[in-house]
Amino acid sequence: CNLKSVFSNEALLILGRVSRNMPSLSVPPPKCLQKPLVVPHHHMFGPGPSNVPPRILEAGANPVIGHMHPEIFEIMSDIKSGIQYMFQTQNKMTLAVSGTGHTAMECAIFNTVEPGDSVLAAVNGIWGERAAEMAERIGAKVNTIVAPPGGYLTNTDIEKALSKHRPALFFLAHGESSTGVLHPLDGIGQLCHKYNCLFLVDSVASIGGTPLYMDQQEIDILYTGSQKVLNAPPGTAPISFSERACQKVFNRRTKPVSFFLDLNWLANYWGCDDKPTRVYHHTGPVTAFYSLRESLAVLAEEGLENSWERHETVAEYFHAGLESMGLKLFVKEKQARLPTVTTIVAPYGYDWKEIMSYIMKTHNLEISGGLGPSVGLVLRVGLMGCNSSKANVDMVLAALRDALKHCHRSKV
Ligand code: PMP
Numbered sequence: 001c002n003l004k005s006v007f008s009n010e011a012l013l014i015l016g017r018v019s020r021n022m023p024s025l026s027v028p029p030p031k032c033l034q035k036p037l038v039v040p041h042h043h044m045f046g047p048g049p050s051n052v053p054p055r056i057l058e059a060g061a062n063p064v065i066g067h068m069h070p071e072i073f074e075i076m077s078d079i080k081s082g083i084q085y086m087f088q089t090q091n092k093m094t095l096a097v098s099g100t101g102h103t104a105m106e107c108a109i110f111n112t113v114e115p116g117d118s119v120l121a122a123v124n125g126i127w128g129e130r131a132a133e134m135a136e137r138i139g140a141k142v143n144t145i146v147a148p149p150g151g152y153l154t155n156t157d158i159e160k161a162l163s164k165h166r167p168a169l170f171f172l173a174h175g176e177s178s179t180g181v182l183h184p185l186d187g188i189g190q191l192c193h194k195y196n197c198l199f200l201v202d203s204v205a206s207i208g209g210t211p212l213y214m215d216q217q218e219i220d221i222l223y224t225g226s227q228k229v230l231n232a233p234p235g236t237a238p239i240s241f242s243e244r245a246c247q248k249v250f251n252r253r254t255k256p257v258s259f260f261l262d263l264n265w266l267a268n269y270w271g272c273d274d275k276p277t278r279v280y281h282h283t284g285p286v287t288a289f290y291s292l293r294e295s296l297a298v299l300a301e302e303g304l305e306n307s308w309e310r311h312e313t314v315a316e317y318f319h320a321g322l323e324s325m326g327l328k329l330f331v332k333e334k335q336a337r338l339p340t341v342t343t344i345v346a347p348y349g350y351d352w353k354e355i356m357s358y359i360m361k362t363h364n365l366e367i368s369g370g371l372g373p374s375v376g377l378v379l380r381v382g383l384m385g386c387n388s389s390k391a392n393v394d395m396v397l398a399a400l401r402d403a404l405k406h407c408h409r410s411k412v
Contacts, residue, residue: 106261
């Protein structure tokens with residue numbers, strides 16, 4: 001087009017000066033970006049993320065729409081219903097945070113805890129340690145109760161600590177993915193309420209794979225991630241707050257440190273408050289919402305009880321197979337074994353890292369080492385959502401058998 005008809009003489013002069021004086025780029029376009037994107041297909045049998053089936057991937061490939069369009073609000077409302085089903089809760093304050101499990105963890109802690117509040121964290125692996133650190137960072141007085149490695153806390157241990165520390169919030173990981181422990185939940189919510197304390201539960205590695213009833217078990221805040229049993233890509237994190245939790249959150253003396261995770265704003269964006277209009281807070285990751293909705297639809301189609309039963313049957317079959325190979329399970333008590341993530345005692349005399357990389361190289365299959373307190377002690381195998389099948393167990397057992405035959409053994 002004719003620039004003179006668009007810009008004034010003055011503007012043209014400035015444009016000319018800018019282009020003449022502009023320094024050359026010191027960072028050229030990267031060569032690597034000229035190559036096409038290549039992503040391998042692996043069997044994702046670590047503690048997460050798990051494989052995403054085509055139906056859920058395709059849902060995420062739908063066109064982007066506005067994060068404030070009526071159509072996305074309808075999708076978000078479907079997600080809310082799906083989360084209420086998955087969590088077994090009637091809580092109105094139910095939504096998905098834009099971010100991974102850590103984001104939900106911080107959302108729970110930042111909104112319910114004020115500086116100076118007392119917080120108690122059950123440590124039966126890395127997640128209790130992280131929750132304690134998050135609460136510490138915002139100025140809470142934090143105490144921990146530590147379970148033995150591969151074990152869990154009794155309700156008596158918990159009550160003793162509640163009565164001693166009188167916390168405002170008690171954190172517990174239901175599925176401790178670092179140790180493979182499934183922590184019992186019954187009666188703990190009631191104990192917390194006896195001591196006027198909120199009960200916060202991490203179900204990132206457990207929800208959908210083993211029974212959990214948010215309302216009946218009197219859990220005040222429950223969160224999870226999208227990338228485990230749900231088989232959606234990482235990046236959205238369902239969370240729900242009870243009426244009791246909302247009372248604390250909406251009667252704070254101070255504002256939460258995070259604007260992004262402020263429940264006042266999130267509640268409005270997700271239509272969980274009674275306000276007639278929604279105000280822009282952040283640009284919701286709409287395509288991630290599509291995938292999350294689809295993953296919740298898959299879970300609802302199968303039915304929670306069927307999913308729980310399938311994970312349990314497959315885990316028992318897996319555990320029996322491991323023991324028949326002479327491998328040992330890190331969690332001794334059967335009832336306390338997480339059916340989604342199995343921890344195997346690192347085979348004696350082997351380098352666990354070599355086993356992991358051999359299995360990836362030879363069998364295209366991801367398994368993982370320990371995490372936090374379990375590093376060097378265990379191998380971790382996650383069979384979650386669509387990955388939880390006897391055929392996949394057979395594949396993992398064959399890969400492990402092959403690795404033990406071919407990897408270097410320093411001690412016998
Ligand atoms: N809690 C548990 C029990 C987990 O297994 C994980 C992820 N491994 C998280 C929290 C954190 O989730 P993310 O990596 O999605 O932030």
